[in-house]
Amino acid sequence: MSKNCRFAVAVHIAAVLALSGDEPATSEWIAGSVNTNPVVIRRLLSALSKAGLVRSLRGSAGGSLLARPPERITLLDIARAVEEDEGPALHHQPPNPACPVGRGIQPVLVRVIDRAEAAREAVLGTTLLSEVVTQIRAEAMG
């Protein structure tokens, strides 16, 4: 696969927590399901926690829990929590203002890229974690 597994792994984490219910899941256990290192999981849990989606209990018998029921968490919540928020991807160097295109293009690009991104987020914003968990269960059975 390519890059930025963060979203995929964060959804995976959230699904595991949703299925764990009240039982705190340890980063090591989640890492076993994702098939990666526990620190990678803890880093993402930290981001999810800062976004208020997850609660973590420290100390022995600790672990993580969803902070609210999966019916009230959207994939957009998760994406916003773990993806770097760096405006639209424009030119590295500012374009040449002596050229009409160089002078006028950036605001136009920002508008259109923002509109496209809003459309993508609209889909994620209407997809609930609970729905994803239901589908995962169906896939795992089939």
Place this chain on the structure above:
Amino acid sequence: MSKNCRFAVAVHIAAVLALSGDEPATSEWIAGSVNTNPVVIRRLLSALSKAGLVRSLRGSAGGSLLARPPERITLLDIARAVEEDEGPALHHQPPNPACPVGRGIQPVLVRVIDRAEAAREAVLGTTLLSEVVTQIRAEAMG
């Protein structure tokens, strides 16, 4: 700015070609407007050319032209031409099939990421290069 300027620079290139009309624009001239190296422009022109959006004339007095009028080029055409097409970003390592989540999550993720991406592309697909050029002109005047 962050990453993947390719789309932004490719739209910039297309806008310059649209404003040049019948006059071939050299990679050096375009590079002056974008404020980068001519080889960077030629690489993107090569991708646009493979997608049939641009024609290049070699030799002295050469340069590049749009292959069709800007009313018949969408930003999605440009995005598809210059962006690597690497399916949705999933796990690096396949998840653990011994866990129900690990076993079932990937097809679910593929479906939702593809739906979100399709929504983004729908916006780009309805935005014409000619509209972008009109807006750039308005910005450059204001």
Place this chain on the structure above:
DNA sequence: GCGAAACGTAATCTCATCAGTTACAGTTTA
């Protein structure tokens, strides 16, 4: 023809980002 001007592309450099890993300090429970 010849040379200048341009494209097309390969090779290299640098830089940023990311996943993975080790290490360790702080926290909680039994």
Place this chain on the structure above:
DNA sequence: TAAACTGTAACTGATGAGATTACGTTTCGC
């Protein structure tokens, strides 16, 4: 107090992109 966690910092290796240099090829004007 010991064991089992979390929370970070620091380092490594891989990957990808933009910038640059270099060179072969094509074409026009003289």
